[in-house]
Amino acid sequence: xxxxxxxxxxxxxxxxxxxxxxxxxxxxGKTDFIDDPAAIERDLPGRRIAEVARYGKFVLLHLEPPAxxxxxxxxxxxxxxxxxxxxxxxxxxxxxxxxxxTHAFFALDDGRELxxxxxxxxxxxxxIPQPELRAFFAGLGADPLEITEEEFRTRxxxxxxxxxxLLLDQHFLRGLGNIYCDESLWRARIHPARQAxxxxxxxxxxLYRGIRGVLTxxxxxxxxxxSDFVDAEGRxxxxxxxxxxxxxxxxxxxxxxxxxxxxxxxxxxxxFCPQCQSAPRKRRRGQSRRKRQ
DNA sequence: CGTTGAACCTGTTTGC
DNA sequence: TGCAAACAGGTTCAAC
Numbered sequence: 665x666x667x668x669x670x671x672x673x674x675x676x677x678x679x680x681x682x683x684x685x686x687x688x689x690x691x692x693g694k695t696d697f698i699d700d701p702a703a704i705e706r707d708l709p710g711r712r713i714a715e716v717a718r719y720g721k722f723v724l725l726h727l728e729p730p731a732x733x734x735x736x737x738x739x740x741x742x743x744x745x746x747x748x749x750x751x752x753x754x755x756x757x758x759x760x761x762x763x764x765x766t767h768a769f770f771a772l773d774d775g776r777e778l779x780x781x782x783x784x785x786x787x788x789x790x791x792i793p794q795p796e797l798r799a800f801f802a803g804l805g806a807d808p809l810e811i812t813e814e815e816f817r818t819r820x821x822x823x824x825x826x827x828x829x830l831l832l833d834q835h836f837l838r839g840l841g842n843i844y845c846d847e848s849l850w851r852a853r854i855h856p857a858r859q860a861x862x863x864x865x866x867x868x869x870x871l872y873r874g875i876r877g878v879l880t881x882x883x884x885x886x887x888x889x890x891s892d893f894v895d896a897e898g899r900x901x902x903x904x905x906x907x908x909x910x911x912x913x914x915x916x917x918x919x920x921x922x923x924x925x926x927x928x929x930x931x932x933x934x935x936f937c938p939q940c941q942s943a944p945r946k947r948r949r950g951q952s953r954r955k956r957q
Numbered sequence: 958c959g960t961t962g963a964a965c966c967t968g969t970t971t972g973c
Numbered sequence: 974t975g976c977a978a979a980c981a982g983g984t985t986c987a988a989c
Contacts, residue, residue, distance in 0.1 A: 749983055
């Protein structure tokens with residue numbers, strides 16, 4: 665469910681509600697998606713939330729150093745949350761019965777409870793000491809909203825993977841997922857199976873702008889809700905009403921009217937317009953195009 | 958490097 | 974009607 669716009673939406677909601685709050689106690693249900701459950705139960709109570717941020721698809725709750733650590737130099741830490749496919753993170757009043765599959769309860773000093781719910785448990789929860797944060801995120805690519813067009817083009821060069829595989833790869837860019845890849849490619853009129861390195865500079869430019877345009881528009885509408893996603897207030901987003909490709913198999917393309925098709929690219933359902941997003945020419949066997957000097 | 962398929966887990970939809 | 978297969982916003986790993 666949650667890609668960059670959904671995570672950004674959750675983070676904005678949590679930021680206004682959690683900043684400055686203190687975590688009073690912790691209660692855990694199933695823990696197979698938690699890195700070190702014992703450490704969370706032991707080290708989290710008493711910690712104050714200094715800052716809420718997003719890193720790619722991760723939600724970051726930066727914690728203040730514990731008061732009066734050994735010789736006064738308590739280490740800061742960060743509660744890192746990945747929502748996987750079905751994760752939800754939202755503060756609730758304790759009277760509100762917990763929905764099924766709620767596996768983490770963090771009682772707050774304002775009487776409310778921050779709850780983590782995740783039907784499939786593809787998410788992840790980890791308490792990372794501040795000094796280890798850098799290593800934890802090592803290898804993730806640039807944020808698609810921060811990268812420059814020049815940088816984007818440079819990183820595309822020489823990559824022989826299919827463009828969709830590359831966009832989905834969090835080591836290439838952090839934050840895109842299946843929905844926004846397809847929407848960006850539709851905007852840019854690029855077939856998902858096109859080889860990245862073979863995009864013209866014109867296409868690369870359109871893709872760069874497509875990605876930015878889609879993400880900013882989706883954030884404005886508080887993300888896409890297909891079936892699970894709700895923000896930190898429990899509200900669904902509305903960007904699913906603006907989808908032009910994703911989930912629209914056999915429906916007419918908004919540009920040309922030709923029926924949207926679904927194919928598997930990079931192991932994922934990929935929706936595209938066969939008219940606007942023309943397929944790459946199939947390369948014949950043995951016709952590998954590598955440095956032929 | 959890049960691709961494919963499976964695995965992780967639960968729930969919903971689709972097809973025969 | 975009923976049951977099995979397919980599919981779902983993500984990530985990771987093995988094998989080729």
